[in-house]
Amino acid sequence: MDSAIEDGLADKLPVSLVSSRVTMEDITALGERLEIQTARLKEYLFSGTAKKAPEFNATKLAELCGRSRDQMLRLLDRGLEPGLSDGIKGKADGGSERNRRFTLSEARAWVKATRKPGRPPGLPGATITVANFKGGVSKTVTAMSTAQALSLKGYDVLCIDYDPQGSMSALFGLTPGFIPESETVLPLMMHATSEIARDTLQESIQATYWDGIDLVPASHAIAQGEFYLPLRQLEANNRGEEFKFWDVLNKALDAGIREQYDYIIIDTPPALSYMNMTTIWAADALLLPLPPEGIDFVSSAQFWTMLSELSTGLALGQKDFAWVAAVPSKVNHQRMYTKEILKWMQGSYGDMLTQTEIPDTAAVGMEGAKYSTVYDVERYAGSAKTLSRARDAYDKLVDEIDFMTRRKVWQIPATEQE
Template structure:
């Protein structure tokens, strides 16, 4: 039996005259603020709905087995510490329900890591290290790399400072802070740039994640791109590339590592970050467009290096390491395998032996202003979650091993 349905008749197009069209689409500068206000209001609503029932981000909680894994001991050893009296004064967590299972906060878990885990601590008298995350193309997982690396290193017992230099303030947003409504100019690096402060200590604030502090960003950081060249034009002895480095230096006794998220451009702030950094990590997705963009990054970086040597002949700058990180790897894309080989042949030993996959875990976490480390319990496939988490864990492990090696070499 065939059922005939009445087809909808196409509606005639509404004719709009040129004059009417012009009136509908006109947008004077004065109305841009209306769009900005609506966007800011919507972002507040979105964040609060994503983070409900809490208006702020909360760190994850851990089971006894998870705490044991973080400390590199077995579950039985952890239970022994919990049941026996010892001089470690370890947090006992909170009993869940009527059973004997326990739940530990991040701060409690980090106390266990500090007192039980076999990780070497930074020697006295040895300063922390600075790592810049850079790429001149947006959307390559630069900010996510900065945040997950900080979180991963904190689970090795490190005290981490993250610094947001991107006026878009995405790293700041990942900590649950909205730049346009909650960050004033004096909370950013601007007072240092303008010469009003000599150290960045004034800008440091705590975050929801125990062991990670933040220097936030806001759109006001665009001002640095005008001030620094202006200052240089007025004072030929002014080292525009060294402002950030001097501001970070007093903090290196407090923090094991400072991780700097840079703007997706060769800006004056990016130059400052690169010149301050001891190490550089360049996230590079294995796609043809991102690969092409990465060659431009290195060409511009090379031009910058040559220009810096001409501007300051006595400048002695050496990176402790430079890494290319394969990020946002989508195995389902046919081009991924080809471009991966291009990247490996081009950058050889600079390419890290890990790949950060694109998964439903990373996509859903990003949509909720978070990372894989923010998830206490993943409701989807455990295998998918572990694949995403293991990549970031391995990145943190490699970087932590390099930090330890550098601290040891410095001590000797």
């Protein structure tokens, strides 16, 4: 580079960037500053209050219950069973029959009372791992939106955040940097000599702002699991002890959690690693968000090949799934080659490609920037049509997911499904 140009750059750049090396202490300080700023950002976005679930009017409640508005109003007036809200709040709150409002928990109670039960009694809940080892594919938003849509069908859902970035935890209004490692999945990975080590997950489950969804949150500390798991496996092998690193989450879920929830949704980091293998081995089904972009399509091919090679190379044993599906995500038909790549996806994935496409809409982007999803929105600043298009897409995706699960996990005949 010309010396004059170098001198010019040196004059413009900060002195520290030119003259100092960056130490781990500098990086630690940067992380701490950003954690504080993240907490301030959330306080600004949520106006200093905790996240709140949306409320529903009678028309929306009717949609959730699979009824017309007139049918719903008759049910509300008659009272289907004791304890169900009629949506008429106190006069001091401006309540009237014309202005019925239902909290999320009240709406879900009506859904459970009016729709067919989903999971047959005595069967465990279904575990779905949302995975892709490439970032930026809308994995976390898909996992969160799927959980919310399932809860609006009356299901009880557990979300497990397996990503050290804690993006799903952030969507629930938490700050990953402030979550104790003992309240995450990390204790499952740790050596027995650790004070917080355990083989159960119940202690890490917490309620959330969204009725019907509980959460096992994540913190940055769970990245340590990538070191603990292979070390424990090596030590067990050397001692001739029985230990399967890939089975730690599966065993934890078997200890009563699968009976407690209808669906367990696991959000994973963008990697195919020791920790991710535990989520895949615990899963009844795999969901892969896949944007119709060339690099994402190629990456997905590598994902499945590496998954097969890792399971064989590590001698993990036989594993099958009730269903595997790739969902076209962030789809924008105005982009060049989108239609062509969607054809590639259909040709390669066949029946494993969902019929539903998730559009790349402004509504999804705007709500993601506010640590929310389209299901959190009651009033949208943009086009109502745009919001409806995004929400309808997730509704249809979850209809597909639920149909496949009822048919292939719970073995419910198609004739008995709604």
